[in-house]
Every structure is written in C-alpha cells, then in structure tokens.
Amino acid sequence: MxxxxxxxxxxxxxxxxxxxxxxxxxxxxxxxxxxxxxxxxTRDTMWVFIYDAPTQAYDLLDRMFPPRWSYLPTLLKPLWDTLNIATIGTLIGIILAFPIAFLAARTTTPSVLFVRPIALFIIVASRSINSLIWALLLVAILGPGLLAGIIAIAFRSIGFVAKLLYEAIEEVDQTPVEALSATGASTLQVIDYAIVPQILPSFIGISLFRWDINIRESTILGLVGAGGIGLELQASLSILAWPQVILIVLLIFATVIFSEALSAKIRQAIL
Structure with missing residues (x-):
C-alpha cells in the first residue's frame, strides 16, 4: 500500500x-x-532431572557401547518375523482397501447417501487408531503372536491406502469414462478399462509407501506382545542389557534404511 x-x-x-x-x-x-x-x-516437570539429563544420557551411551555383536544371530529370526508382519499385513490391507476406495469415491460409489458414508467411516476408524493400539487390542483377543501383529498392520493400512486411493479415483480424467459409458459398457468394465489404468501408478506408489511405513511400525509391535524384534527389545530393556538394546536399535535402523532404498528402487523400476 x-x-x-x-x-x-x-x-x-x-x-x-x-x-x-x-x-x-x-x-x-x-x-x-x-x-x-x-x-x-511443564507444571509437574521436575527440572532437576532435566538439568541432569546430559549426564545420564552420556552414562547410558557409555554402557551401550560396544554393542554385543555375539547376540546378532539371535535377532535374525525375530527380524524375519518383523518383515513378515509388515509385508503380509500390508498385502492384506491393500486387498481390503482397494474395494473400499471405490465405494468411498463419489464417482464410483453405488450410493452417495448410504454406501459412501459406511466406507468413509471404515477409513476414518482405521486411520484414527494407531497400529500399537490395534496390536494391544488384538493381543487381548487373539493372544500374543505374529497373527495379532499382522492383523494390526492390516487394519491400520486400510484407512491410509483407501483414503489416498479414493482421492486419486475422484481426480481421474472423466473423458475415457464417459466414452466407455456411451458405448454401453457396464460399471465394472468402465472401472476396469477407464479408471484402473489411470490410478495404477498411484496405487503402486501408495502401496510401497505404506509398506515402508509398516516396516517401521512393526518393529515396536512386540512391545505389546505382537511378535517380531520388538519382543527382543522389550526383553533386553527389562533386564537392562544395554549392549543388546543398542544392537537391536542399530539393526532396526539398518532395516528401515534398506526398506526405503528398496521401495525407491521398485518405484523407479515400475513407475
């Protein structure tokens, strides 16, 4: 002005x-x-502990190093279980999320008044509850083990994948859809030949991204008894075996970096 x-x-x-x-x-x-x-x-914070935190952190790191490398063979099976939890859970979540996304999208839902709100409720319910909470509930129902972890990852993945996918469905180019509809193609044919080819790259990218996230989340599910390397982490923490704890943390860190690199390579190769 x-x-x-x-x-x-x-x-x-x-x-x-x-x-x-x-x-x-x-x-x-x-x-x-x-x-x-x-x-x-900070009303109930005891600042004396905050001031002493650097000293305590240094003492803890001093007790962690060097890592207990002889413990590494014991971690290979729990790590494999963690990868299975993430992969199988992601696959189940993707399979369930795919039809839910079409039911939630305005352009493909059979009913905007009845079916779409139900699909959106499933998406919101899935995204509102963290994987750790899902695992805690499922361990109480199914008992401890890998099954609870797999289902927890699947339940969490449904909302994430379905939300991003139904938004991609609503943004597709409607010209092929209208052209196929004008020829008398059925709704399934329109979805198969006009919509799916357009959303397929987004679907692959979303699925790989969710798998990458689930690798991280599945590493801590063992803290509530849902299997994987988190069980070993909880056991080592409970006995204050700090050299084992730092070894598990380093192994989780390396696994996450590997999964990110692998998903990036797959996206580049496919997309």
Missing part, C-alpha cells in the same frame, strides 16, 4: 493500518497461547 504523508512523499507500507493491527493481535494471541500451553505441560 502507498501512503501519502503531509509533505506528499510516497511511503510504501506492506499492509493497511487496520490489517497491521490485526496481524499484531494474531501474533500476540499465538505467543500467549503457546506460553499457556508450555506452562500447562
């Missing part, structure tokens, strides 16, 4: 006076709200 002074000099201002005051009050509100939240969160 250009503002004229009494001497008719042109002075550029970014905002009008009223807008500038509104921005100033908005910043004041945000800072005040942040301070209030900070005081609420």
């Amino acid at each position: 250009v503002h004229l002074t009494s001497e008719e000099e042109l002075i550029w201002q970014k905002r009008m006076r009223l807008k500038a005051w509104l921005w100033w009050f908005a910043w004041l509100f945000c800072i005040s709200f942040f301070m209030m939240c900070w005081q609420t969160m």
Whole structure:
C-alpha cells in the first residue's frame, strides 16, 4: 500500500493500518497461547532431572557401547518375523482397501447417501487408531503372536491406502469414462478399462509407501506382545542389557534404511 504523508512523499507500507493491527493481535494471541500451553505441560516437570539429563544420557551411551555383536544371530529370526508382519499385513490391507476406495469415491460409489458414508467411516476408524493400539487390542483377543501383529498392520493400512486411493479415483480424467459409458459398457468394465489404468501408478506408489511405513511400525509391535524384534527389545530393556538394546536399535535402523532404498528402487523400476 502507498501512503501519502503531509509533505506528499510516497511511503510504501506492506499492509493497511487496520490489517497491521490485526496481524499484531494474531501474533500476540499465538505467543500467549503457546506460553499457556508450555506452562500447562511443564507444571509437574521436575527440572532437576532435566538439568541432569546430559549426564545420564552420556552414562547410558557409555554402557551401550560396544554393542554385543555375539547376540546378532539371535535377532535374525525375530527380524524375519518383523518383515513378515509388515509385508503380509500390508498385502492384506491393500486387498481390503482397494474395494473400499471405490465405494468411498463419489464417482464410483453405488450410493452417495448410504454406501459412501459406511466406507468413509471404515477409513476414518482405521486411520484414527494407531497400529500399537490395534496390536494391544488384538493381543487381548487373539493372544500374543505374529497373527495379532499382522492383523494390526492390516487394519491400520486400510484407512491410509483407501483414503489416498479414493482421492486419486475422484481426480481421474472423466473423458475415457464417459466414452466407455456411451458405448454401453457396464460399471465394472468402465472401472476396469477407464479408471484402473489411470490410478495404477498411484496405487503402486501408495502401496510401497505404506509398506515402508509398516516396516517401521512393526518393529515396536512386540512391545505389546505382537511378535517380531520388538519382543527382543522389550526383553533386553527389562533386564537392562544395554549392549543388546543398542544392537537391536542399530539393526532396526539398518532395516528401515534398506526398506526405503528398496521401495525407491521398485518405484523407479515400475513407475
């Protein structure tokens, strides 16, 4: 905005006076709200432990190193179980999410008033509950083991994959859809020949991305008894075997890096 002074000099201002005051009050509100939240969160904090944290962290790291490399063969089977939990759970989640995405998309749902809300409810319910909570509930129902972990990963994956996929379905080019519909093609034929080819690259990318996320999430499911390397981590923590703990952490870190590199290579090769 250009503002004229009494001497008719042109002075550029970014905002009008009223807008500038509104921005100033908005910043004041945000800072005040942040301070209030900070005081609420730190009200019961014992700062003596915070001040001593660097010393404690150094002492813990000193007890962790060097890692107990002789424990590595014991971790290979739990690590393989973790990979199976992530892979099988992702596969089940993808299979279930695919039809749910078509039921949730406005352009492909049989009923906007009845079917679509049910599909959206399934998506929201799946995304609202963390994999660890799903695993905790399923361990209580099915008992400890890999099955609870696999189903927990699958339940969590449904909402993630279905949400991104139904948004991709709604954004497809409608020209092939209208052309096939004009020839008298059925709804399944339209989906098969006009919609699926358009969303297939997105579907592959979403699935690989979810698998990559599930590799990370499945590593901690053992903390609640859902199998995998998390069981070994919990056991090592319970007996304060810090050289074993750091070895497990390093192994998880290496596995996550490998899964990210592998999913990137697959995406480049397919897409």
